[in-house]
Amino acid sequence: MADILxxxxxxxxxxxxxxxxxxxxxxxxxxxxxxxxGQNLPENGGEVVHAKGCVVTPxxxxxxxxxxxxxxxxxPGGQDALLFGWLQxxxxxxxxxxxxxxxxxxxxxLSELALxxxxxxxxxxxxxxxxxxxxxTIEAAHEVGLRFHPTRGAMSIGExxxxxxxxxxxxxxxxxxxxxxxxxxxxxDASDGAMVRVGIxxxxxxxxxxxxxRDAALLARDKGVMLHTHLAENDEDIAYSVEKFGCRPGQYAxxxxxxxxxxxxxxxxxxxGQEIELFAKSGTGVAHCPCSNCxxxxxxxxxxxxxxAGVKVALGVDGSASNDVGNLxxxxxxAMLLQRVQNGADAMSAREALEIATRGGAAVLGRDDCGQxxxxxxxxxxxxxxxxxxxxxxxxxxxxLLAGPTRVRDLxxxxxxxxxxxxxxxxxxxxxxxxxxxLARGLMER
Ligand SMILES: [Zn+2]
Numbered sequence: 508m509a510d511i512l513x514x515x516x517x518x519x520x521x522x523x524x525x526x527x528x529x530x531x532x533x534x535x536x537x538x539x540x541x542x543x544x545g546q547n548l549p550e551n552g553g554e555v556v557h558a559k560g561c562v563v564t565p566x567x568x569x570x571x572x573x574x575x576x577x578x579x580x581x582x583p584g585g586q587d588a589l590l591f592g593w594l595q596x597x598x599x600x601x602x603x604x605x606x607x608x609x610x611x612x613x614x615x616x617l618s619e620l621a622l623x624x625x626x627x628x629x630x631x632x633x634x635x636x637x638x639x640x641x642x643x644t645i646e647a648a649h650e651v652g653l654r655f656h657p658t659r660g661a662m663s664i665g666e667x668x669x670x671x672x673x674x675x676x677x678x679x680x681x682x683x684x685x686x687x688x689x690x691x692x693x694x695x696d697a698s699d700g701a702m703v704r705v706g707i708x709x710x711x712x713x714x715x716x717x718x719x720x721r722d723a724a725l726l727a728r729d730k731g732v733m734l735h736t737h738l739a740e741n742d743e744d745i746a747y748s749v750e751k752f753g754c755r756p757g758q759y760a761x762x763x764x765x766x767x768x769x770x771x772x773x774x775x776x777x778x779x780g781q782e783i784e785l786f787a788k789s790g791t792g793v794a795h796c797p798c799s800n801c802x803x804x805x806x807x808x809x810x811x812x813x814x815x816a817g818v819k820v821a822l823g824v825d826g827s828a829s830n831d832v833g834n835l836x837x838x839x840x841x842a843m844l845l846q847r848v849q850n851g852a853d854a855m856s857a858r859e860a861l862e863i864a865t866r867g868g869a870a871v872l873g874r875d876d877c878g879q880x881x882x883x884x885x886x887x888x889x890x891x892x893x894x895x896x897x898x899x900x901x902x903x904x905x906x907x908l909l910a911g912p913t914r915v916r917d918l919x920x921x922x923x924x925x926x927x928x929x930x931x932x933x934x935x936x937x938x939x940x941x942x943x944x945x946l947a948r949g950l951m952e953r
Contacts, residue, residue: 793819
């Protein structure tokens with residue numbers, strides 16, 4: 508791959524260890540890696556991308572999503588329901604999905620993320636109806652060109668066992684563990700610069716048994732992969748844990764091996780002071796999903812308190828059925844605003860929210876090779892055009908989340924251009940949208 512020089516950014520927001528912001532900043536990329544950062548770097552015959560009128564940042568990192576849900580956005584029966592009711596509306600629709608629904612919906616969700624500045628996304632897929640597999644989403648990520656951390660989710664307690672999902676969407680626990688081993692062995696890449704890393708992710712403590720939670724943790728440690736699930740999302744969730752398990756979610760997680768720097772939990776809206784301490788002490792990460800929490804009325808996660816206590820916090824757009832968009836830079840702005848609602852206007856700056864969206868995400872996913880613009884890091888870079896109407900009159904372009912665009916001009920992943928001039932450069936997106944809408948119509952008519 509030829510060298511690329513990104514040249515003359517109005518402001519280069521590095522998010523490096525010194526949090527440098529460089530006026531007229533340049534970045535040289537070679538072999539997918541950042542090899543030089545500075546000003547007035549000489550051209551050496553490689554491709555030059557002019558970034559005048561732009562702010563350049565590290566690519567954003569999305570740590571919680573259910574990509575398949577892009578096929579069930581704004582479903583009428585679920586638009587105004589609380590979490591458990593919302594799930595019960597959508598489960599029967601999801602039961603009709605198959606491999607093509609999984610692949611196309613993942614391409615849509617990942618493209619939406621890419622256009623909003625995301626270079627690395629995780630996904631939490633926990634239902635596998637009609638022959639669909641984790642492989643379908645990995646294929647989609649490969650086509651779109653994003654760095655991808657799919658997690659093999661699972662549900663094993665169906666309606667007939669007192670669970671929430673219909674029996675057709677749950678799997679036997681032995682089969683779940685067997686397929687976890689298959690996908691880790693087949694796809695997980697532990698090396699620097701890996702484009703795919705697999706995690707293990709039972710859907711939530713209320714959709715699998717205590718045994719499966721424990722076995723999943725043992726398997727993940729044995730394979731050296733990460734663990735992910737939903738935790739402490741809302742009041743119903745806490746009440747369920749206290750009633751069924753006799754303890755709060757933090758205690759349940761700790762008892763079953765679900766704390767540590769190889770674990771991250773989605774939401775954590777209702778963590779109490781002790782649980783925040785536990786997460787900080789154990790290095791357990793949190794995927795904060797502000798739009799989803801607003802959308803489902805779950806509450807405001809104590810992100811300020813978590814950050815002050817030393818908890819690793821990252822961002823997640825969550826599934827498109829509970830957001831219903833998947834725009835990651837908009838999610839970062841929402842995270843900033845929501846902390847201000849709870850704690851005042853000085854509770855979170857635009858720069859801190861951008862840090863959570865970049866470095867924060869990389870730290871939660873265990874990627875010390877991503878999340879900042881520094882020599883030796885992978886070339887995952889977002890170029891934001893701040894010459895447009897959203898930024899006109901702006902005094903501080905690096906405060907991107909206060910007055911910036913919600914779509915990138917260019918996006919590079921591992922040095923490869925995924926978005927060019929605001930359009931997907933890797934796939935024929937209009938064709939994929941057409942197919943997605945046809946699949947959605949098919950699901951509506953069933
Ligand atoms: Zn979720």
